[in-house]
Amino acid sequence: MTAAPTKLEDSALSLESADLRELLDSSSPSRLWPRPATILHRIALVVRRVSLKHAVADAAMLSLIAGLVWFIHSPAKLPSAASALIGTLGLFIILLKYLHTSHQQRQREAARRAFIHSLLGKIAETSFRAPLGSRFTWFEIDTVHPTVLVPIVRYSQDLDEIPLNGAPTFEPISRAFYARGVSFTGLAWKLPGVPLVHEFPIFTDRAAFDNYYTTQLHVPSEIVQLISNSMLRARTIFCLGLPDPFDATRVLGVLSADFPTTISESQWPRVLDSTLFRVLIETMADVVLTFSRAPR
Numbered sequence: 059m060t061a062a063p064t065k066l067e068d069s070a071l072s073l074e075s076a077d078l079r080e081l082l083d084s085s086s087p088s089r090l091w092p093r094p095a096t097i098l099h100r101i102a103l104v105v106r107r108v109s110l111k112h113a114v115a116d117a118a119m120l121s122l123i124a125g126l127v128w129f130i131h132s133p134a135k136l137p138s139a140a141s142a143l144i145g146t147l148g149l150f151i152i153l154l155k156y157l158h159t160s161h162q163q164r165q166r167e168a169a170r171r172a173f174i175h176s177l178l179g180k181i182a183e184t185s186f187r188a189p190l191g192s193r194f195t196w197f198e199i200d201t202v203h204p205t206v207l208v209p210i211v212r213y214s215q216d217l218d219e220i221p222l223n224g225a226p227t228f229e230p231i232s233r234a235f236y237a238r239g240v241s242f243t244g245l246a247w248k249l250p251g252v253p254l255v256h257e258f259p260i261f262t263d264r265a266a267f268d269n270y271y272t273t274q275l276h277v278p279s280e281i282v283q284l285i286s287n288s289m290l291r292a293r294t295i296f297c298l299g300l301p302d303p304f305d306a307t308r309v310l311g312v313l314s315a316d317f318p319t320t321i322s323e324s325q326w327p328r329v330l331d332s333t334l335f336r337v338l339i340e341t342m343a344d345v346v347l348t349f350s351r352a353p354r
Contacts, residue, residue: 082245082276170349171211177342178213182315185335190215191291191318195231197243198311198346206235207247207312234284241277242297246312250299257321261290292316293323300343310346313339 178194186192193214197207209232236244246254261267267290271277296315302308 082239082241166349170345173345173349174211174342175213177338177345178211178313181313181335181338181342182213182215185332185338186315186317188215188315188317189319192315193288194313194315196311196313196342197236197247199309200235203235206237207243208235210311232284232286234281234286236281240281241271241275242295243312243314246297246299246314247309248299250301250309252299254297255294255321257294258292260293264290289316291318293318293320298339300339300346302347303343304347310343310350313342 174196178196182188182192182194188194193212195209195212198210200206200208212231236247238244239248242254242256246252259270261270264287268279268282271282271285272279294317296317297312299312300310302310
């Protein structure tokens with residue numbers, strides 16, 4: 059399936075603009091449970107991936123097993139060995155089915171993340187020519203909590219992140235999550251198709267970083283605490299929300315890139331007008347759409 063071209067605005071917008079600062083949202087999402095990037099959240103993700111048709115089929119199988127057990131078992135006797143065997147065998151078959159389905163879904167998700175990781179690498183190396191220390195992260199709307207964005211894949215050139223440019227993993231790459239309109243990632247969700255660029259001051263320590271995010275960018279303190287120390291070295295951030303070409307009310311995800319250099323020290327802002335960058339972004343949208351619409 060080929061997606062319609064992803065529309066990008068013609069120029070990047072600076073969040074130093076007073077108008078854009080007013081668009082930043084300071085609201086914090088209601089208390090999320092299970093919190094993203096936890097074991098319970100990962101279990102909830104597995105449960106949510108089970109489709110309705112599979113649940114109905116399993117319910118029908120359980121009903122059939124219960125009927126067979128009731129037919130074989132005489133009320134005047136203790137449960138026969140045959141009824142116990144049928145019940146155990148049925149439950150075992152359902153368990154094997156779920157394990158097989160879970161394995162297939164995990165393989166499918168691994169392939170999806172590998173595609174996205176490869177595209178992030180192409181964007182970093184060919185379009186941005188990103189310096190060492192840069193990080194490119196792909197965020198998507200959380201399956202468990204649709205009110206927040208969570209990081210899915212990261213292509214990192216930060217030496218403190220191991221493995222450097224390694225294959226995508228199912229382990230949480232960050233504990234941070236953002237509601238719509240909160241921080242730059244959330245604002246890109248609110249303004250899909252609009253490239254957003256912001257230059258940070260130099261942060262002398264973690265306290266200065268936390269103060270800047272809470273007082274200048276109005277990010278809730280509980281979210282700021284989840285941001286890693288790697289962001290202390292960031293001087294510029296670039297965010298772009300990819301709109302769904304088939305549904306204007308939906309965003310496919312948000313590309314967020316942070317760089318250890320300022321805008322004036324970088325040459326990458328010109329990539330926004332390049333054909334290669336737009337082709338890569340359209341390919342990213344195509345990959346995400348293809349996997350999201352594929353039968354499960």
